[in-house]
Amino acid sequence: MLVNLRSMLQKADREHYAVGGYNMTTLESAMAIIEAGEEEKSPVILQVSEKTIDYMGLDLAFAVAKTLADRAVVPVCIHFDHGRNFPMVEDSLKIGFSSVMLDVSKMPKDERIEFVKEFVSKAHHLGATVEAEEDQIGGREDYVDGNRGHFTDPKRAAQFVRETNVDAFAVSIGSTHGKPLPHEKLDLELLAEINKAVDVPLVLHGASSTDEKVVREAISLGICKINIDTDLRLAFTRELRRTLKDADIYDPREELAPSRDEIRDEVIKHIRLFGSSDKA
Ligand code: G3H
Ligand code: 13P
Numbered sequence: 001m002l003v004n005l006r007s008m009l010q011k012a013d014r015e016h017y018a019v020g021g022y023n024m025t026t027l028e029s030a031m032a033i034i035e036a037g038e039e040e041k042s043p044v045i046l047q048v049s050e051k052t053i054d055y056m057g058l059d060l061a062f063a064v065a066k067t068l069a070d071r072a073v074v075p076v077c078i079h080f081d082h083g084r085n086f087p088m089v090e091d092s093l094k095i096g097f098s099s100v101m102l103d104v105s106k107m108p109k110d111e112r113i114e115f116v117k118e119f120v121s122k123a124h125h126l127g128a129t130v131e132a133e134e135d136q137i138g139g140r141e142d143y144v145d146g147n148r149g150h151f152t153d154p155k156r157a158a159q160f161v162r163e164t165n166v167d168a169f170a171v172s173i174g175s176t177h178g179k180p181l182p183h184e185k186l187d188l189e190l191l192a193e194i195n196k197a198v199d200v201p202l203v204l205h206g207a208s209s210t211d212e213k214v215v216r217e218a219i220s221l222g223i224c225k226i227n228i229d230t231d232l233r234l235a236f237t238r239e240l241r242r243t244l245k246d247a248d249i250y251d252p253r254e255e256l257a258p259s260r261d262e263i264r265d266e267v268i269k270h271i272r273l274f275g276s277s278d279k280a
């Protein structure tokens with residue numbers, strides 16, 4: 001069943017768990033994410049990035065996600081991840097995405113609030129929700145890159161959220177996209193300050209390979225949505241390399257199914273860590 005972020009994250013906030021935002025890169029990963037949610041009776045956020053849209057087209061990416069969401073017996077949010085191509089984000093809302101992320105970290109500071117506020121009002125009118133990122137989240141992952149120096153300022157974040165009316169806010173507290181960088185460390189004291197200042201659910205990006213204890217602490221400090229992409233790609237690729245060693249396998253379905261199952265198991269692991277099992 002297709003939902004937006006609002007009810008999903010409000011419940012997570014009240015009951016102190018987080019819902020995973022899992023990136024779909026192919027049909028197989030989309031199937032695996034939904035299968036994991038159903039097995040665990042967990043809500044899931046199926047995320048589509050600009051790179052995935054370039055790979056399979058907005059219409060096909062949405063058709064896959066929507067078919068899976070409609071079939072699912074758990075709540076599924078179809079979310080545009082890291083929207084920097086704003087006309088493309090608008091198109092995704094028109095086609096039926098239930099949620100979008102606006103990444104305004106590359107936009108001049110004095111234009112951000114007006115732009116996001118107007119966008120949020122359009123999205124709400126269509127029944128969709130908006131997550132926003134103001135300060136760059138570190139690391140690099142294909143289309144998404146950022147500088148580690150820009151951590152979230154709690155006061156500025158509070159003003160941004162109040163004035164734009166966004167539904168969720170992505171924090172920059174030291175996590176990085178992609179494979180973990182040396183010395184990557186989350187600033188949990190800063191997270192506690194942001195949590196006091198900002199009254200919408202908080203989002204943690206770049207959470208692959210983050211220490212489990214740190215993830216649990218971050219959830220206790222207001223993180224309600226946690227984005228995972230790299231861990232899923234690594235699981236897929238590891239298994240595919242193993243499968244391809246068998247020269248007798250030359251059917252793409254037999255090559256891809258074990259990798260799809262590995263993504264499902266990886267998502268299940270995260271669902272359990274985030275505490276969203278049985279929360280559907
Ligand atoms: O946060 C970044 C996402 O993992 C998207 O990655 O642009 O390679 O699809 P991508
Ligand atoms: P990782 O790939 O580092 O898990 O980050 C995912 C993400 O933040 C998607 O927006």
Ligand code: ZN
Nearest residue numbers: 177205206227
């Ligand atoms: Zn991200």
